[in-house]
Amino acid sequence: MNWYVVYTKPKWEKKVAEQLVKLGIECYCPLMVKIRQWSDRKKKVEVPLFNSYVFVRLDEADRNLVFQSVGAVRYLFWLGKPAIVRDEEINTIKKWLAKPDGFDISVLPYQIGDKIKLESGPFLDQEATIKEVNKTYCVLVLESLGCVLKMDLSTKN
Numbered sequence: 001m002n003w004y005v006v007y008t009k010p011k012w013e014k015k016v017a018e019q020l021v022k023l024g025i026e027c028y029c030p031l032m033v034k035i036r037q038w039s040d041r042k043k044k045v046e047v048p049l050f051n052s053y054v055f056v057r058l059d060e061a062d063r064n065l066v067f068q069s070v071g072a073v074r075y076l077f078w079l080g081k082p083a084i085v086r087d088e089e090i091n092t093i094k095k096w097l098a099k100p101d102g103f104d105i106s107v108l109p110y111q112i113g114d115k116i117k118l119e120s121g122p123f124l125d126q127e128a129t130i131k132e133v134n135k136t137y138c139v140l141v142l143e144s145l146g147c148v149l150k151m152d153l154s155t156k157n
Helices: 013-022 060-068 087-098
Strands: 002-008 026-028 031-037 042-048 053-058 072-075 115-117 127-133 137-142 147-152
Touching: 002 013, 002 060, 002 087, 013 026, 013 042, 013 053, 026 087, 053 060, 060 072
Parallel strands: none
Antiparallel strands: 002 053, 002 072, 026 053, 031 042, 115 127, 127 137, 137 147
C-alpha cells in the first residue's frame, strides 16, 4: 500500500480526514498548534500543516473510494502519475510534530543556488537548493518531494 496525497476543498482538511476514517480508509492529516489572535482574545487552535492536503494510505485499486468524502477534490499528481509519499517521509512529519519544543532554525550566510541538507523540522535530512533569501523568509526547492518551501524567518508566532 502507498501513501497518496489528496487535494481537498479549502479549510476541509480535518473534515475530509474524519470522513475517510469513517469509511475505513487510513489517512493522516498533520496538525500543528498555532496561537490565533482575535480582537478580544488569543486562542490555541490546531491547523493543518499542509493547506488543502490529506495523506491517504491504500491500494492503487481502491483510490476512487476517497471520493466518497464530500470535500475530496482530486489526487495530487507528479510527472503525470499520482504522487506517492514514502513511509519514511510520513514518519518524519509525525516525529517532528510529536516534539513538544518544535525546532530551531538558524540562518547562515548561504548563497542562491547552494545545495543544503535540512538539519531540523519536518523535512529533516532532505536535500534542498536555495532559491531566494532575505531578512524575513527563505525559499528552498525540495527536488525529491517536488515542492518549493518558503520558511518564515521572523520570530513572532
